[in-house]
Amino acid sequence: MAIENEHVMADVIEVNEFPNLAQRYVIRGVPKTVINDTVEFIGNVPESQFMEHIQRASSPSETSS
C-alpha cells in the first residue's frame, strides 16, 4: 500500500523488542494492525476486509490522535 500511495506509511514492528508499544497498543495477539491509532484489528484478514479498515480510517469523521 505504501508503494501505491504517497500518504501511506507502513510499519512492521517486532513487538517483543518494543515492550512499551506492546503495552500502549495492548497487543494480545499477532499480527495486530493499527491504522492512525483509530482503527485496529487482529489477524491476517482478507485484502477486501483490510481495505474496508483503510476506508474507515481514511474517512473524514475519523480523527487521528
Add this chain to the structure above:
Amino acid sequence: MGFLSADNQAEVKRLFEGLTGDVHLIYFTQRESPLFIPGHECETCKDTRTLLEEVAALSDKIKLEVHDFVAESQLAQEYAIDRIPALVITADSVKGRIRYFGLPSGYEFSVLLGSLLDASQGKSELSDASVETLGSVEKNLHIQVFVTPT
C-alpha cells in the same frame, strides 16, 4: 557469525534475480559499544545490521546505508525514526514509506524479502480494485503491523 546458510544465500540470490530497480535500505542503529548502559541497549541492532549486510551482499541492486541513530538524529527525524533498530526501504517507485522495526527473523524475513522485491519492481500485490480505492485516499495513513518472530 552469519545468519544465512549457503543454501539460504543461494535461494535469496535466485529470488533477487527478479529485482528490477535499485532498492535503498536506510538502516538506523547505534554505536556498538562494549559498555552496557541499562535502558539504552539495543539488543538486536548488531544482529540486524549483520543480516542486512548479508542480504545486501547478494545483489548489487540492494544498496545498504548504515546510520547512527544518535549522531545522525536529523536524518532519523526526516524518516520519523524514534526507535531502533529501524529500517526504511525506499526505491524510486515507492510513493509512500515502508519501515521495519526490529530484527526480521523467521517468517518476517521472507516478508522483508517480499517487500524488497515489490519496492524494486514498483508494484504491490494488491488487486486493481484496492489500488483504485487507495488512489482516492488523500489523508495520511499510518499503518502499524505488530508481529512476533516465528
